[in-house]
Amino acid sequence: MMNKSQLQVEAIHNGTVIDHIPAGQGIKILQLFGLAQTHEKITVGLNLPSKALGAKDIIKVENTRLSAAQANQLALFAPQATVNLIEDFEVVEKLQLQLPEKVEGVFSCPNSNCISHNEPVTSKFRVRAVDGQVRFRCRYCEKSFHRDMMAV
Incomplete structure (x- = not known):
């Protein structure tokens, strides 16, 4: 029997996790930031269950850190998203998104x-x-x- 608290997307050692992306926006965000061209390990979850959104996308990128300016550009497509910077499997910083002017x-x-x-x-x-x-x-x-x- 599967553990109900089991993660649907595996944890990363170091990098960035973009969570609570509105369902369907994950691919657009990958393109916007050129994340697929980083040649780093990328985990993408599309249409995952979310209590707040109903369905959400999530992107985890190893060895890549989004800057505050990049996170603010993310707010253009996912204003409620959370951006967590990960070091040694722990969240070391949460970037607050603000819509750029x-x-x-x-x-x-x-x-x-x-x-x-x-x-x-x-x-x-x-x-x-x-x-x-x-x-x-x-x-x-x-x-x-x-x-x-x-x-x-």
């Missing part, structure tokens, strides 16, 4: 008529939460977009 050079503007597609400029967006939803406003075309429309 702006994001530069991460996303392309979804507006195909935006000047950022035809000129050598870095994409720039102001970020804000509207009714609990993250919105991006392009500095160049001034159009506003929901986070699901943003492409890495």
Whole structure:
């Protein structure tokens, strides 16, 4: 018989655990941070049971530490996520997520008529939460977009 308290995703020795990711956002976060290119051991759990969310994703990356700035970018897709830094199988630090005010050079503007597609400029967006939803406003075309429309 399986122990009910058994972990569904194995513990890591050193690295970062991103937990309480809304179900379906885990893959997008892997892409956004280029975590698959670290060549480190990565454990990903998708659609795991969660009392708070119903279902959640979790990402564990060995020998990789997210900075506070990276954790804040994570808040764009998973504002309720927790980021735990692990050393010797113990949580040594919990990063508090805060939605960044702006994001530069991460996303392309979804507006195909935006000047950022035809000129050598870095994409720039102001970020804000509207009714609990993250919105991006392009500095160049001034159009506003929901986070699901943003492409890495």
